[in-house]
Amino acid sequence: MIRSGDVFGIRTSGGDAYFQYVKKIAPMGTLIRVLPGVFADAPTDFESLVAIETNFWIFFPAGAAFSRGIVRKIGRYAIPDHSKNVPVFRAGVVDPAVGKVVDWWLWDGEKEWRVGSITDEQRKLPIRGSWNDTMLIKRIEEGWLPENDPR
Structure with missing residues (x-):
């Protein structure tokens, strides 16, 4: 354990x-x-x-x-x-047309909210994944x- x-x-x-x-x-x-x-x-x-x-x-x-x-x-x-x-994580789905995430979401372990594009500072946030x-x-x-x- x-x-x-x-x-x-x-x-x-x-x-x-x-x-x-x-x-x-x-x-x-x-x-x-x-x-x-x-x-x-x-x-x-x-x-x-x-x-x-x-x-x-x-x-x-x-x-x-x-x-x-x-x-x-x-x-x-x-x-x-x-x-x-718990840090705030960023998450998004890659848009195949551009090969990048264009619509980002942030998640704090409990709630999630849409932010669209992210700032250079938000780019440092961990990416939600396993x-x-x-x-x-x-x-x-x-x-x-x-x-x-x-x-």
């Missing part, structure tokens, strides 16, 4: 990356905050790593990944103040951030 605050490691081609389970939010599932960095050797101070600003947020089936041995539990650490609240381990690893290896997503 996993609990809020649990930190997990996941193997990438460049070393281990780490994320913290924050909470479960219906209907999306398990919200994680991916921590910055990929490490050839395990950090000696996970408390300091957890305290750093979140690299990106995504929904990921951490419980299932843990029970299947895809990720390993490192320990439980306090969720820092800057990451205790990834499997293959996608999570791929995005970590690419150095992916929501503001650089081509959508």
